[in-house]
Amino acid sequence: MNEQKLIRKLRKGKEKAYRYLFSEYYDWLCNYVFSLCNDRSLAEDIVQDAIVALWEKRKVIIITTSLKNYLFKTCHNQFLQHVRSQKIKFDTLDKIRWDVVSEATLEDDLYDFRMEKLKRLIDGLPPRCREIFVQNKLEEKKYKEIALEMGISVKTVENQMSKALHFLRANATTFML
Template sequence: MNEGVLIEKLRKGKPTAYKYLFSEYYQWLCNYIYNLSGNRSLSEDIVQEALISFWEKRERIIITTSLKSYLFKTCHNQFLQHLRTQKIKFDELDKIKWEALTEAAVEEETEFKLAKLNILIDQLPPRCKEIFIQSKLEKKKYKEIALDLGISVKTVENQMSKALHFLKTNATLFLL
């Protein structure tokens, strides 16, 4: 079939012209994309998508070269679009993997620091440790702690001051 006649029949939506186009060019186009991708199934998918897109846009398409060149260029562009999409997917996967690794590392570091901090808390004198735990971990007010332990609020303040000073001084050496 003459290429000009074929293009005109395609524009008019003649199914026989599309069947002819498909039977004439499909295998060549698949082989071309297969040479680029190395994947037979992918090459068939890309060519089919390109031919479907060609059919859907047939009325608006302007072909300045040969139909064969136009189809090869269309398939080539479709393949490049596929690669871009895959790159975006891989970039997104890399981002997710990096975030997961970073999150795991931060979690691990936090657990490590907490374990060291617990060791430091265990080194506090018994009464000082008890007051610190009630204040910081149990979130009790100084007045409540004083009532629980039968001591003055001022004693609670002094013990907390000692505990915080000890932890601050030793944490900078110990947690590094």
């Protein structure tokens, strides 16, 4: 079924369209959220909440991207809200792997678009901050290892990572959707 047609039917409250949406996207979204949290039950809860929220707000929601991308972003945001609500320490948030997006079953062109935007965002970091971020996230070096190599304190590495992650999160909407 064409996405625009599906969206129109959802707005009209057609239950058949809702069942189609659920059967078409549920497993894909669950797999994506599971890759973030490694908890099948939590992943299913988040996806169900996202799909129910779409149904409840169907008359007022404006979808400017594809429905699939809209659902992906909604689930991603709901996962982040869950993490924040659990008051998980920053270090745990930091452990969410940056390669999750590459493992998600996104269309190749969307993935390429996002990765290019992410690379540009990383390039926009100050040089020292970028170097520390790349070593930690891409080369998977520990803070202590980076500090020793660069001749700086672990606290400085932590501060630079905090700045980098804050900058990337603040600008994430430019590459997520």
